[in-house]
Amino acid sequence: MTDTAAPTPDQVSSAPAVVLRHGLVLTMDDSRTILPDTDVLVVGEKIEAVGRDLPVPDGTVEIDARGGIVMPGMIDTHRHMWQTAMRGYGSDWTLTQYFVWNYLEHGRRFRPEDYYAGNLLSAIEAIDAGVTTSVDWSHGLATVEHAEAATDALEEVPGRFVLAYGNIHGAPWEWATSPDFRSFVERRMPRSDMLGFQMAFDVTGDSEFPEKAAFEVARDLGAPVTTHAGVWGATNDNGIRLMHEHGFMTPETVYVHAATLSDDSYQRIAATGGHASVSAESESSCGQGYPSSWALRRHGIDISLSVDTSVWWSGDGFSAMRSALNADRARExxxxxxxxDTVTHIAARSEDAVGWATRGGARALGLDHVVGSVEVGKKADLVLVKNDDSPVMFPVLHPYGHVVFQAQRGDVHTVMVNGRVLKHDGKLVGIDLGRARAAVEATVEHLRSELGEDEWQAGMNPDVPESKVLDNPYTYTDYADASTHAGAGQA
Incomplete structure (x- = not known):
């Protein structure tokens, strides 16, 4: 028997089964089937049935989805989660200022507990916005203790996460080959579909290819590599060429941004089955290059979306979809x-953007058999977009367009991860937001005290040393890609 009254938070969090009734379902299956007035039954961790007027087991809690859109949870393939403790601090930064503040000056001031605080808040923020899987591109793990703290936070929030282990303060060929790193991976990384693992490092293009040792460790561990590729002044075609020539471009590799690459590099990515992570808000604002989905589509490269970091921008998938699609169309x-000429029929459609945010992310992370669509047998990572108090939630005439251009995080009514309800009726369920607030307040107090008030205020628009303009940002190597200097007549 179904409970017909509006369920309480306690009921939805403890229910043996949940049914979303009478929703408009964007399945995101291979045919992108849209199912109006359809139920989705979740039993345990999985989607048990999809159809009209479904019979349900005794004890099933019913959620009224009428007037709403049921869709797969969104998947973020690149988010520097630890930086969320500094939300909005760098709103006016360029990429160079970001490098100066985080890598040259203040990044080492973050303690392990600060990584915990940022990750905890970011994980909660993602769930609240309907992002059910997030890659923690954790590229400031100066010590294993930092990695332990980052992982503790991810395990505390019952979402789906991937720890992408990196350390921008040290050379990849050194930290990746250290016994401490190997020990951490063996102890803390179970490689489950709830907590995955990647290695996160960049390839500068140095002809000596010192990053080879890190790739060899990744291969030995069976860990995918995620790398910032095609970032103006930092990583470009030489890095792609070296990866390809040494056999380290694989279908599991994720190329973040991929915004300043040549056709040759795109062809290498396509030929090896790699995936891209587009952060259009980031690329448009801080200078990695023009958002790349337009170029990626031309070469048949699978696209996923990401928000990059809340130190600058919004942390929700709606903004990621909207900014990517707008940038793609502007380029077209x-x-x-x-x-x-003039464009009469747009190539990138809103259903493509929803696909990038769901199935695209699932494919990039090797989870397409687990999540990314509303299909029987898959894990129940689901989002109900519904807000009866909003004049923006009706009429729903073009469901994909509504998700991309009309909806926002405040319209996320219900979120399920692995069959567990984590948000219902617009409110988080079973998540201690107060704990995250206290942790973040302690981090901000620590950093503000360490820097002093003058430096804290100056950091929102930091000066850039003349020697670091058009220079590589990596402190662990003297190599610089001459192409950017040549572009400025400084070769």
Whole structure:
């Protein structure tokens, strides 16, 4: 028998089964089937049935999805979660200022407990916005203690996460080959579909290819590599070429941004089955290069989306979809106008953006058999977009367009991860937001005290040393990609 009254938070959190009734379901299956007035039954961790007027087991809690859109949970393939404790601090930064503040000056001031605080808040923020899987691109893990703290936070929040282990303060070929790193992986990384593992490091393009040792460790561990590729002034075509020539471009590799690459590099990524992570808000604002989905589509490269970091931008998948699609369309119009033509039918559609945010992320993380669509047998990572108090939630005439251009995090009514309800009726369920607030307040107090008030205020628009303009940001190597200097006549 179904409980017909509006369920309480305690009921939804403890229910043996949950059914979302009478929703408009964006399945995101291979045919992108849309199912109006449809129920989705969840039993345990999995989607048990999808259909109309479904019979349900005794004790099933019913959630009224009428007027709402049921869709797969969104998947973020690149989020520097630890930086969420500094939310909005770098709103006016360029990429160079970000490098100066985090890598050259203050990044080492973050203690393990500060990584815990940022990760905890970021994990909760993601769930609240309907992002059910997040890659923690944790590239400031100066010590294993930092990694332990970051992982503790991910395990505390019952979402789906991937720890992408990195250390921008040290050379990849050194930290990746250390016994401490190997011990950490063996102890803390179970490689379950709830907590995955990647190695996160960049390839500078140095012809000696010192990063080879880190790739060899990843291969030995069976760990995918995620790398910032095609970032102006930091990583470009030489890095891709070296990875390809040494056999380290695989279908599991994720290329973040991929915004300043040549056709040759895109062809290498496509030929090896790699995936891209597009952070269009980031790329548009701070200078990695023009958001790359337009170029990626031309080469048939699978696209996923990411928010990059809340130190700058919003941390929700709606903004990621909207900014990526807008940038893609702007580029398409620009290219047409440059040749005296006009676009009559847009190539990148809103359903593509929803696909990038769901199935695209699942494929990039090797989880397409687990999540990313509303299909029987998959894990129940689901989002109900519904807000009866909002004039923006009706009429729903174009469901994909509504998700991309009309909805926002405040319209996320219900979120399920692995069959567990973590948000219902617009409120988090079973998550201690107060604990996260206290941890973040302690981090901000620590950093503000360490820097002093003048430096804290100056850090929101930091000066850039002349020697670091058009220079590589990596403190562990003297190598610089001459292409950017040549572009400025400084070769």
């Amino acid at each position: 119009h620009h290219e047409a106008h440059a040749s005296g």
